[in-house]
Amino acid sequence: MDQRPWTEATIVAILAGAVVGGLAVWTIARFIRRIRLKYRTGRARRMELRAAGMLEAAGYTVIDTQVAGQTHVVLNGTSLHVEVRADYLVTRAGRTFVAEAKSGARAPDVTNRATRRQLLEYAIAYDTDGVLLVDTESGTVYEVEFPALRPAERAHRFWWGVGVGVAVTLAGAALAFAVR
Numbered sequence: 001m002d003q004r005p006w007t008e009a010t011i012v013a014i015l016a017g018a019v020v021g022g023l024a025v026w027t028i029a030r031f032i033r034r035i036r037l038k039y040r041t042g043r044a045r046r047m048e049l050r051a052a053g054m055l056e057a058a059g060y061t062v063i064d065t066q067v068a069g070q071t072h073v074v075l076n077g078t079s080l081h082v083e084v085r086a087d088y089l090v091t092r093a094g095r096t097f098v099a100e101a102k103s104g105a106r107a108p109d110v111t112n113r114a115t116r117r118q119l120l121e122y123a124i125a126y127d128t129d130g131v132l133l134v135d136t137e138s139g140t141v142y143e144v145e146f147p148a149l150r151p152a153e154r155a156h157r158f159w160w161g162v163g164v165g166v167a168v169t170l171a172g173a174a175l176a177f178a179v180r
Contacts, residue, residue, distance in 0.1 A: 021115065025171030048087055051134040058141045060090040060097070060132075071125035084125045090132065097143070098122045103151035108135035110144060119144050 052062050067089045073080045087100040100122065102108040102115060105127050110116055110133060123131045133142045 046077040047105075048136070051087065051099070051136050054134055054139055054141060055088060055090050055099060055132070058092075059097070060092045060141070061092050062088055063096075064089040067126075068128065069098070069122070069125040071121060073132055076150045084121055086122050086126065087134075088132075089126075089128070095129040097130045097132045098128050099141075101134040101136050103136040105137075108133065108137055110142070112120055120146055 005027055019088055037157050052065070055062060063128045065088055067086050069084045069086060070081050071084060086098045090097050100115075100119060106112045110119070115133070119131050119133060123144075129143045131146075133144050134140075135142065
């Protein structure tokens with residue numbers, strides 16, 4: 001009989017057991033991740049549907065859901081159109097808003113980098129009067145503004161107003177000249 005404590009068969013059995021054990025742990029972990037993701041996705045969808053009621057309770061009228069929008073990006077001189085999708089398009093008091101429903105501990109927080117970036121992208125991509133963040137956990141609807149976007153908007157409105165003013169002045173002058 002061989003007196004060595006570790007025979008080749010023992011080593012092969014240990015390695016095979018480690019491989020089988022590792023595969024079992026990996027399979028179980030993958031299964032658990034899949035269940036968690038399915039639960040989170042289902043919960044997020046239920047909370048998103050709940051957001052429509054929250055918006056209506058806050059006085060908004062839901063016009064559309066899962067609204068596609070586009071934003072324009074130039075990458076190394078190449079013009080690209082990137083599609084985005086917001087949860088809701090709503091109106092209230094003659095103003096139109098794009099609304100995003102968020103659930104969970106961090107997602108509804110505007111200081112959360114991913115949420116803030118998504119809302120900023122919506123503010124750029126959609127031609128609306130504003131962006132709403134619907135915190136489905138607390139039932140609160142927030143109007144989110146990005147002041148850095150306003151100066152260009154003001155300048156655009158200013159020059160549009162100047163153009164209209166000039167056009168009205170010229171039309172008035174032409175009318176006065178024609179009546180003479």
